Amino acid sequence: MHLFFSTPIWASKIKDYEKTNKEMNNYIADLQKKDPEGVSKSNFKGWHSNNFDLKNDKPKKFIESIKNNINLAIEDMGLDLTNQSVKIKSIWAIVNEKDAWNQKHHHSNNDLSAAYYVSAHENCGDIVFYDPRPAPVHNHPISKKANKLNATVNSIKPEPGMLVLFPSYLEHSVNPNLSNKKRIVISFNISLEKTN
Secondary structure, rough: OOOOOOOOOOEEOOOOOHHHHHHHHHHHHHHHOOOOOOOOOOEOOOOOOOOOOOOHHHHHHHHHHHHHHHHHHHHOOOOOOOEEEEEEEEEEEEEEEEOOOOEOOOOOOOEEEEEEEEEEOOOOEEEEOOOOOOOOOHHHOOOOOOOOOOOOOEEEOOOOOOEEEOOOOOOOEEEOOOOOOOOEEEEEEEEEEEEE
16 A cells, blocks of 8 residues: 555654743733734634744744754655755744634645644644545545544644644644633744745
8 A cells, every 4th residue: 555645744742842831831921911802813712913023032942942843844855955945934822711712724825834832731622634635525435433544634632842733735723622721822834935
């Protein structure tokens, strides 16, 4: 059996995530205090920040802490970085309190997108991914049980310090937060831009 046209999704913990999460939790709380309205995108009942100021030390430090995990994904894909560079184009936070969720969406005009979990708890809302291929979504035979070859929906349970990377074209949503604790995620988009 050959698995052609597979969709890669990377989920890994970053190094020393406890310290990073503490710093970013404070940074995000401060942003929310200054801008309690936030913006409305895919979020329902949750707070969505404006884009981070990438000149600020805390976002810069955060990006530095996740670089190795991003580089592994770039390496896996065999992307050539001799004539193109990795650019984080936009980065923001989403705070989902109880019953908050995010509708299905994708991140157009980017190459890779990510979710990094500053705060995640039991039943706080899995990130759900949808099969990007139209054929199996519109017509599929009945299966005995779901597996990697027949499922059209898959999800990842968030954990503190986990970075989830995926192709930006991949539609995804976030299940409702059924816990009484905040689910705090930093999302961002990556583009590979030609240097010549």
